[in-house]
Amino acid sequence: GQSLEQPSEVTAVEGAIVQINCTYQTSGFYGLSWYQQHDGGAPTFLSYNALDGLEETGRFSSFLSRSDSYGYLLLQELQMKDSASYFCAGDSNYQLIWGAGTKLIIKP
Amino acid sequence: NAGVTQTPKFQVLKTGQSMTLQCAQDMNHNSMYWYRQDPGMGLRLIYYSASEGTTDKGEVPNGYNVSRLNKREFSLRLESAAPSQTSVYFCASSERWTEKNIQYFGAGTRLSVL
Numbered sequence: 001g002q003s004l005e006q007p008s009e010v011t012a013v014e015g016a017i018v019q020i021n022c023t024y025q026t027s028g029f030y031g032l033s034w035y036q037q038h039d040g041g042a043p044t045f046l047s048y049n050a051l052d053g054l055e056e057t058g059r060f061s062s063f064l065s066r067s068d069s070y071g072y073l074l075l076q077e078l079q080m081k082d083s084a085s086y087f088c089a090g091d092s093n094y095q096l097i098w099g100a101g102t103k104l105i106i107k108p
Numbered sequence: 109n110a111g112v113t114q115t116p117k118f119q120v121l122k123t124g125q126s127m128t129l130q131c132a133q134d135m136n137h138n139s140m141y142w143y144r145q146d147p148g149m150g151l152r153l154i155y156y157s158a159s160e161g162t163t164d165k166g167e168v169p170n171g172y173n174v175s176r177l178n179k180r181e182f183s184l185r186l187e188s189a190a191p192s193q194t195s196v197y198f199c200a201s202s203e204r205w206t207e208k209n210i211q212y213f214g215a216g217t218r219l220s221v222l
Contacts, residue, residue: 030208030209031208031209033208033209033210035211041215042198042213042214042215042216043151043198043211043213044213045210045211045212048208048210050208087150087151091208091209093209094139094156094158094164094209095153095156095166095209096153096209096211098150098151098152099150100149100150101149101150
């Protein structure tokens with residue numbers, strides 16, 4: 001089957017850098033995407049990796065290694081507003097296969 | 109720029125009652141999705157519509173039906189609500205004909221079944 005695993009919770013300090021990992025088992029994904037969800041809100045798209053390597057969007061970067069079935073989201077210069085849940089999702093044709101989410105707790 | 113609009117935002121039902129959740133998108137997307145999210149968990153796909161005129165089951169379709177009314181609208185119906193269907197329901201749309209399946213979500217419907 002297809003599944004994605006990510007840590008349930010990560011804690012970091014404001015201003016620091018944090019990495020959220022995602023490992024997957026799949027018969028084939030078109031790409032790996034990341035979404036952010038604040039408490040009580042809807043998921044919003046952050047980034048998409050179709051190819052191996054690093055994609056950078058402002059303070060957020062995402063990495064994919066297909067050979068290792070592994071990706072990560074890197075958040076730099078953490079701000080309190082980055083406190084949220086982060087989901088990796090594998091692009092499987094018309095469906096996204098979702099991880100269970102990582103709750104990012106930021107301490108001042 | 110409304111994006112994806114879901115109605116209602118909140119709903120309380122009694123066991124056995126029926127209701128329809130409405131979803132509309134104004135981004136001219138071909139694909140639409142219905143998910144449920146239980147507390148502290150990820151998203152589980154209920155049904156999706158790859159394009160107008162087609163619908164397919166997702167991971168958790170039992171107890172639900174869908175209708176792709178036109179390209180803009182995709183509704184989710186609970187015929188006989190059960191307490192296990194208490195959840196937050198999200199509708200999403202995407203333009204799958206491009207390289208990336210990037211999904212855009214509505215604000216959600218918070219449903220309680222008593």
